Amino acid sequence: MTGAREPAPPTLEVNRRIWRTVEQIPPGKVATYGQIADLAGLGRGARRVGRALRDLPKQSSVPWYRVIRAGGQIAFPADSDAFKRQRSQLEQEGVSLVNGRIDLGLYGWQRTLDELLWKPGS
DNA sequence: GTCTTGACTAAGC
DNA sequence: GGCTTAGCCAAGA
Helix, strand or coil, X not given: CCCCCCCCCCHHHHHHHHHHHHHCCCCCCXXXXXXXXXXXXXXXXXXXHHHHHHCCCCCCCCCXXXXXXXXXXXXXXXCCHHHHHHHHHHHHCCCXXXXXXXXXXXXXXXXXXXXXXXXXXX
16 A cells, blocks of 8 residues: 555644644633643644644734643743743633642643532532 | 754653 | 653754
8 A cells, every 4th residue: 555544634734723722721721731632632742732832823812821731830941931921821810820830620621521520519 | 864852741769 | 749761752953
């Protein structure tokens, strides 16, 4: 066979899909790179998500600041402007940082399906 | 064409 | 609780 396997999607296509997924994060919530990658169909391409956000155009209205690392920590150095900017945006949405970290159990966007089933009061 | 880097994650110490 | 190592994959030099 002349290599008639699945045509790998162009990077731009993947990036756009990632941005679309990030846009689906509700305000006041945050998602991890791994989660975005999984929702975008990249599986364990957490790094791909980071690259996609880096290639993100400046005029885009994608809430990149709602994407954080696993464990609820921001992917930038604490002394970086990007870090402060992201933290400011998160606080503006009602997300508080505790010790430089975000409580995923509180602000995490659909941690796992188990949690949805655990949802009390319904 | 090879090597290094990087907006990552999970596991180990 | 935090640091280190290994795994992964794509872009840049």
